[in-house]
Amino acid sequence: MAAAKKSVTKETGQEKGQDKASGAGSPPDFTREQELRALRDMLLIRRFEEKAGQLYGMGAIGGFCHLYIGQEAIVVGMQMALKQGDQVITGYRDHGHMLACGMEANGVMAELTGRQGGYSKGKGGSMHMFSKEKNFFGGHGIVGAQVSLGTGLAFANRYRGNDFVSLAYFGDGASNQGQVYESFNMAELWKLPVIYIIENNRYAMGTSVTRASAQTDFSKRGISFNIPGEQIDGMDVRAVKAAGDRAVAWCRAGKGPFILEMQTYRYRGHSMSDPAKYRTREEVDKVRHDQDPIEQVRNRLLAAKVSEQELKAIDAEVREIVNASADFAQRDPEPDASELYTDIYR
């Protein structure tokens, strides 16, 4: 099983000589500050998503609600490799990406409940949120669309001659969409600075990768376009960050796109309405027990003699943010009826 592997990195780009990005055997250790930041940011996403699940159950959140629980190390690790001005775009499982980008929990939660204080004034919902300020370009509900759009963000960077990088996140399911490969082709052809991050959580909705993909090593999906790729343990935030550093350096140096397959696992269903008949309880429990990205960091911190008290303080801070966001999202009024006809044209 993919996610049970140790950190694996491999070169899949065709011969690139000295230009090859070099993978690392085991990820370099984080500093104490990095560990604490990673823990805090992952915990925020975990607690936020748990709260969103509760609110969904209470009927406060409507429609679809896709939770990111289990995959937190990916967005948190990648964000640590970015600089101000880099762009992020993703699909519909997007709450974690937004929080990692620094978007306010209040605004995200209020969007989930469809209130005026939500990032899209309540008009976007769970799958469609954006923040110009934080360079977060959505939140897209059509599987795979964000891959072309994210390539377009990279096109804009290249056109303007800046050194920003765009991150296009998508899943193992989206990896089978045609426009992904159309984008790969143009990205390499024009040397666009885009990192394609394939979050392989092993199930596209209810279909396992082995039932949907002829090539289940997603790091190889760029081979026919000469795009290098690596397979990364997406449950280890250190491995993610290290891979992110390599890919970002590759892109900033003008060498074109890079593919990172993040091997991960979602603990919850595809959406809140998922009966989860396609996998066993034992499978889920085993990943949670053996590989949980947050527990990995917590254990390392404890081993490094960080006090339980300090970790509890982080817990408390995060819970406070999340509880406040839930309160806000339920108190905040729905958008005014006049908003129905705004923001169609500008």
Next chain:
Amino acid sequence: MPIQVLMPALSPTMEKGNLSKWLKKEGEAIKSGDVIAEIETDKATMEVEATDEGTLGKILIPEGTADVAVNTPIATILSDGESADDLGKAPAAPKAAAVAPDVAQEVAESRSPVGEGKPMISAPAAPGAPKAAAEPDPEVPEGTEMVTMTIREALRDAMAEEMRRDPDVFVMGEEVAEYQGAYKVTQGLLQEFGAKRVIDTPITEHGFAGIGVGAAMAGLKPIVEFMTFNFAMQAMDQIINSAAKTLYMSGGQMGASIVFRGPNGAAARVGAQHSQDYSAWYSQVPGLKVIAPYSAADYKGLLKAAIRDPNPVIFLENEMLYGHSGEVPKLDDYVIPIGKARIVRSGAHVTIVSWSNGMTYALKAADELAKEGIEAEVIDLRTLRPMDTDTIVASVKKTGRAVTVEEGWQQNGVGAEIATRIMEHAFDYLDAPVGRVSGKDVPMPYAANLEKLALPSVAEVVAAAKAVCYR
């Protein structure tokens, strides 16, 4: 008896072309299949192959001659035993030379129907159009010099002017750069603006439409050319779900200032998959603006407006009109407001509403009707979304009767929408149900006679107008 080689047609609708080069000299031996000359139109260059054997007798049209009419004898071929002395003899039944597209052409041609349209009857020039150009666009100052140019040139000038004005504007699409445009609309842009801003894409509509929208979300102003809108079907998701809806879904934070342009609707003899009119499809979508002009001046002024507009704009061109000329005001900044219809011809008896190539039928029908004493008011809608309901309704309140003309299908068509708006806003003024002339409810057939039947005709517009006038 010497055989005459005739100026061949590159397409069923081509009427003339340039004889750019002779590849054989007088007196040179020719085998069947030899390339003897090169001819070109403003869209394509083709090689002329000999279909007969013999000797090139006399070149009748020297190389470099422009505007040689189709079927003009361009050379004679002497059969074995014949000499130059035989040249004076009356030719046998003339044979047209075969046209061999070169490989590069073939790739594009198979995707880009080539066809020169019929001469455009522009309103001011329309024979027997007594009340032509009833309402010139108010933004043109009196005494402005008018320049005659083709619609193709008007489009190119609009893009070039906007690219000079704003460095964020760029063009991308298939064959827009080095090939100079499948229909030569982007001719010369690569030379002026370079490969950074005039970008050849692979044949990958879904992908490059998405890349264009992404670049627009990041603040650039792309002009995405589809070789034809038939191929934009592949990109429909990015156009609707990403370009049109993002501003709303983001609560006004970000949208896409982007133009999708290219030929729409029927060309000539290219069959069902290359001949669809998407006017109704796009104009249904909130978040999009949809423009479909008819005259050269409108093509220029509205494309400039579309490029400047901060919203996604669908700019529907018509291949049949590309080669047609019209007068364009010589102004530094000729921008026509989006969303305003134009009364091209005023009349008291019946309102005819159309747009794009539909105007060709509408204006000719108005001429016919005038001969029978029916004065038609012809409205060129120009913009389909937002639709200028006021102009239509004001006209119908005056005439009491209306006919819509479109090349697209009737069910859920733009004509249906216009009829509904007339019913909603001018019901009490109507003296007859609104008539609709449209493309027939079939995929576009290939056979020339069937294709003609599938499209609207002047006679149908005349009949519909008379019907609503109870004549």
